[in-house]
Amino acid sequence: MSVTTSESSAPELEEQLVQRLRARDESAMTLFYDKYSTALYGVILRIVKKEEIAEDVLQESLVKIWHSFASYDATKGRLFTWVLNISRNLAIDKIRSRQYRVSSHTQTLEDSSAMRQAASSSFRPEHIGLEEITRKLNPEQKQIIDLLYFGGFTQSEAAEELNLPLGTVKTRARTALKVLAKLIR
């Protein structure tokens, strides 16, 4: 597990990576891939639910990250949260596109082989597993977070989907995020 050894140098490594990407160093993208692909792929797959599409979206994410890298502002947040947003937005755009809606509804994520694969540990700086998170969040909170984060639902859409008042959805989302925040080390 590389996490323990890279723990201290992680911020430096990130800074280096940012500098190289800003300098349009193409070889830095390989480094970037090795560092972030498993996390980004996990989120994308969780959203689009199909491996081939997840691969496409990951590639689109890399292209977008490369081209819009000038707009990354390190003072506003970590590189990881920035790239995570880009990938998640592209994945959600994908599932909201008409053509995707037509072709989906065939396989749920739980059925796909990807879900049975063991999670990789190449990038897990927070070092917290899904099991631990699932233990801390109650099922209602997890359901809300999954709908909002992976389902691409707005809070209003989630309220409609779950047949709950919008206020309840907002409260549950806030509570769930607070629970998650407490897990950050």
Next chain:
Amino acid sequence: MNIQEYIESGILEQYALGELTEAQRAEVEHHAAQYPEIQQELDTILEALALYASAHTQTPPSGMRERVLAGWQQAIHQQNANPAPAEAPATPVVRQLVPEPAPARVSWLMAASVALLLLSAAGNFYLYSKWRSTETDLLAMQSEQGRMASTMQAVEKRLDTRTQELAVLRSEQFREVNLAGMPIAPTAKARVLYNPATKAVYVDVRNLPAAPEGKQYQLWALDGGKPVDAGMLAQATAVGDSLQHMKDVASAQAFAMTVEPMGGSENPTMETLTVMGKM
């Protein structure tokens, strides 16, 4: 501004989940830059989501690293070589190009859509006029074909008639009776073909004076000196155009023709006796 109220409103969660418009995002960022508490809360939310995301880490299928990196490289070089950011991707590897700058892409897409629409409209118009002219051609062809068919039918009917006539003429069962012109029409000439076995009678005109208005020729069979009606001659028969199948005649020793009112008479008008011949 009540900072706590702002935080409790849930707008920071909406920001983190990407639910806000560009203007709303800018406002949140403005507030965050102004109030450290808001910035801190926002960071916490973003980190909480990042934590949740990274808990779902997945190992990509084997071979994906090479494919994705190669695809990425191809995509960025294709774009570098071709600075128009919205150039349609030539390879299927990259399906969506980077929307930077967004307005240029949108307007390019608009222009492309309009161009495609115009192209499509022109194509439709062309195909429509082609279709219309094809339809006209088809109608013409159909009427031509109808005309041909009825001509064909007429020809077949004539051929049928001629075949029958030929059969009569060639048959050895028919006896030929030559009718010669009488004093009122010395050049008149006709003949009767009579089959005593089947009693069938045919008339074959060689030359007859035209019948006066309102009159037509009637054929008589003379049996034991008594005239028996053998039918009226059609106009076509009278001018020698074809054989005519007349009424059956049980027995006869001679045939004659007179001119009678349309539809014929019960007894011949002897003054108009035009031709006559004995068997």
